[in-house]
Amino acid sequence: MTSNHNAPATARHAEIVPFWNRLREISLYPAHMGALTTILVLALCHLVDFLPLGILGWLLDLLIWVALYKYAFECLRATANGRLEPPEIAVSVDDSLGWSQIWLQVAFFALNVVAFWLLGPIGGAIVTIVLALALPGAIMSLAMDENLGLALNPATWIAVMTRLGWPYIAVAGLYFLFGVSQRYAQAMVVPFLPTFLSVIVIHFITNYVVVATFHLMGYLIYQYHDEIGYEPAAASATPLRRAADDPDQRFLDEAAERVRDGKPEAACDLISTQLRGRGGSEAMHAQYRKLLALLGRREEQLRHGREWITILIAQDKDRRAVDVARECLELDPAFELAEADEVTRVARKAVDVGATQVALKLVSASYKRHPRHADVPQNCLLAAKLLAERMGKEETARKLLDQVLQAFPQHPLRDEVVAYRTFLDKLATPAAKPA
Structure with missing residues (x-):
């Protein structure tokens, strides 16, 4: 090659x-x-x-x-x-x-x-x-x-x-x-x-x-x-950093040494201690997740996913947050974000990058857990548009919007929800054929 x-x-x-x-x-x-x-x-x-x-x-x-x-x-x-x-x-x-x-x-x-x-x-x-x-x-x-x-x-x-x-x-x-x-x-x-x-x-x-x-x-x-002699080119791949590039490189190197010695549990514990004590770089979080996956610690992966997504949102790294959410949803389809306030932002970014299922699952889980949250109308409107326009499920979208209108009769987005509900009704009505 x-x-x-x-x-x-x-x-x-x-x-x-x-x-x-x-x-x-x-x-x-x-x-x-x-x-x-x-x-x-x-x-x-x-x-x-x-x-x-x-x-x-x-x-x-x-x-x-x-x-x-x-x-x-x-x-x-x-x-x-x-x-x-x-x-x-x-x-x-x-x-x-x-x-x-x-x-x-x-x-x-x-x-x-x-x-x-x-x-x-x-x-x-x-x-x-x-x-x-x-x-x-x-x-x-x-x-x-x-x-x-x-x-x-x-x-x-x-x-x-x-x-x-x-x-x-x-x-x-x-x-x-x-x-x-x-x-x-x-x-x-x-x-x-x-x-x-x-x-x-x-x-x-x-x-x-x-x-x-x-x-x-x-x-x-x-x-x-x-x-x-091949250089991975994906921007989403975990960077292979030099010591001068990553402030946590010495911990990564020590963890790598423990893995080579056949002690992945010790490597995982080392990184976990550092993350909980003083936080860490993206490479530290990514390596921690790999070690958790290697050790089969599913619940810890989910817990860390919630925590890391919150950090990524605070750092305006919404695209990476979508990737982490997708990983967690593959482990547990009922995965929820740590805070309901985070759902709208991550779901919208998921739509932007074509991750329709990620957006729908996050909105669905949040709606079931927090049906009266202030963001429910905009999240459900987003979900209805995905259901109707990307998945051909207009009837499901209409039912979802009806639930929103019933639960939030005075919400500022009510007119927008009604307008889209009316649009779906027009789509469902067959056009009159000329005589």
Whole structure:
């Protein structure tokens, strides 16, 4: 892979949870709403196979595969840059990369066939194992360099394996295991389904596994970016700071040392003590959350999330507050902010960055807990607009607005709520057809 910088590997890896401690999160990555919607829609698109289109149907099916790989590469790149939630759409990846993945697979298959033809069963089996081991490295090279020739070069595979060592072998093994699990799941489910439904299920499982494996490879790049000379570019990724950049670097370094010594609990306690005693930088809070996740301390993650969101709001870091709220909602869908006064600000920022579900869940939890809070009308109006305009749930939006009008008859926003309620009624009324 192309080298972005020449910094040596340092203790900075301690700030990144190793992939072997995130296998559950990696396997559930495609279950996030953004990815789940994409893989389901692409699975449904394969129903084109049932249309009598001949060669055109085959071409349309191929385009669906290209779209899947394009999205998978988007996930791989996002993960390599430190963004651990799937993007909703592929915006930074060109269609050509999806086609390159198709050609990469064709080339590997052709090499395998030729190996069996020239070398016989034993030699062919050996080549199969070698190619299976090399495929993740070829895909990672293709994702980062967008060069099919480079990805097909055995020297590239060897370079990636050499730089990463046993973690690469482990990821290659997991890649194979994901593939086996995919086929097993399909074999268990498909025989009991009608043909058209089995097509959807087969491709849904395939799409799920492809996205999960590409996320796994992206995380390997993220975790070992120093070894392969790659600089994560995501602004939302936790900064890898030097001692002069972060006032709490000495505590981070000491915590990292304890993690390397196999004492993550001690590292977590150290940072917890510092945060409670004198506060800490964003890197301290982020590392504390990673350690809590590593140790499985769910309730402490939620408690810290509430506390940190309050701090982030005070520092005008609303975008980061949305990210923390999303993490907490994934742990507990009923997660609430520490103060009802914070909901409006975080929810509005969530809408601005496209996190619709985060905004709706925060508003819903706050409304249930504080139904008479002064911010309820504006929060529910915001939620009604999201329900109607982004989710097509006009009836739910109308009921929500009716509850607000009944509970707050004299509120200053009443006229605005009534106006939007009337607008929804007009949408629900069919236009009169001309005679």
